[in-house]
Amino acid sequence: MGLSPDALYNAVMSDVSESLLSGPVAPSSLPPDASYRQFASTSLLYDIVRKWTPSDSSVADAAAREKFLTSNKTCRDWHLPVLAWSDEQLLGEFRREIDFFFHPGGELLFSSYFDFLKYGRTGPGSAIGANGNSLYAKLFSSRLTVTSEYLYKMYKSYVQWFPLFEEADCHRYEKYGSFAIRTSSKCSFVPKTRDVSRMICVEPSVNMFCQLGLGALLENRLETAFGICLSTQPTVNRLLAQLGSRDQSYCTIDLSSASDSISLRMCEEFLPRWFFSTLLELRSPSTLFEDGSKVPLYMISTMGNGFTFP
Numbered sequence: 001m002g003l004s005p006d007a008l009y010n011a012v013m014s015d016v017s018e019s020l021l022s023g024p025v026a027p028s029s030l031p032p033d034a035s036y037r038q039f040a041s042t043s044l045l046y047d048i049v050r051k052w053t054p055s056d057s058s059v060a061d062a063a064a065r066e067k068f069l070t071s072n073k074t075c076r077d078w079h080l081p082v083l084a085w086s087d088e089q090l091l092g093e094f095r096r097e098i099d100f101f102f103h104p105g106g107e108l109l110f111s112s113y114f115d116f117l118k119y120g121r122t123g124p125g126s127a128i129g130a131n132g133n134s135l136y137a138k139l140f141s142s143r144l145t146v147t148s149e150y151l152y153k154m155y156k157s158y159v160q161w162f163p164l165f166e167e168a169d170c171h172r173y174e175k176y177g178s179f180a181i182r183t184s185s186k187c188s189f190v191p192k193t194r195d196v197s198r199m200i201c202v203e204p205s206v207n208m209f210c211q212l213g214l215g216a217l218l219e220n221r222l223e224t225a226f227g228i229c230l231s232t233q234p235t236v237n238r239l240l241a242q243l244g245s246r247d248q249s250y251c252t253i254d255l256s257s258a259s260d261s262i263s264l265r266m267c268e269e270f271l272p273r274w275f276f277s278t279l280l281e282l283r284s285p286s287t288l289f290e291d292g293s294k295v296p297l298y299m300i301s302t303m304g305n306g307f308t309f310p
Helices: 005-019 036-049 058-076 085-102 135-139 149-159 163-176 205-226 233-247 264-270 273-282
Strands: 144-146 179-181 184-190 198-202 286-288 294-296
Touching: 005 036, 058 184, 058 198, 058 264, 085 205, 085 264, 135 163, 135 205, 144 149, 144 205, 149 163, 149 179, 149 205, 149 273, 205 273, 264 273
Parallel strands: 144 179, 184 286
Antiparallel strands: 184 198, 286 294
């Protein structure tokens, strides 16, 4: 919360106290006849305290785990329902947009792994088996980890096109050996709110390199196909939200557990077979909790996977 959370809280409280029906409670607990000013004041005060990080995060971590498992079960049980005629028409439009996205100019979005491995990187976070968070630590001073021998061979084939990269990989091989198969990502928790943590799954090092490469390719396609640039979209969203708050021309929606709600079955239903197969090769099929329990993933990917967000 910074250096002086009490001062911030007291300052906001003095501004909104006259419009409060109660203390820093969730806006959802207000009665249906609450005024706009009462709702806004309650929401502002609640948003300050809900970000406070508790000294003991075990309860928040348990809530995050339960939320994740619920989403995973929902993904497992997903199926395409019987649709009305109007919904069938909408679904047809959706399939057409999917086909347009993955076949720019009538061609495949990529024809080989090399088309997205050229965008590969390691990211700033940790990776399974890595001795540090830098690119050097993950790729050249640790034993590589990967979900399959096939993906490792694709990575090695790409490395061989770059003499300096290949030489560094040879030195890594001499010291740390070839690679280690890890079929599960590793679950961890980071602070989010006082009530629930954010669950992140740490991926094997080679998988992360490939996932981020595919993620970059998808980001490029989002911009060329739909004009959505993920690096600037948050600014656009803030401006639109500000405009909507003034004249009600826009409203906003924040989906809960959105990243954990993209069902594996749904992707199999709608995505081109060649692209879906690539996702299966790059993802971790399960995740491992700190208590040693392993959970199969029925969502296509988790937070921590390099292609989840795009």
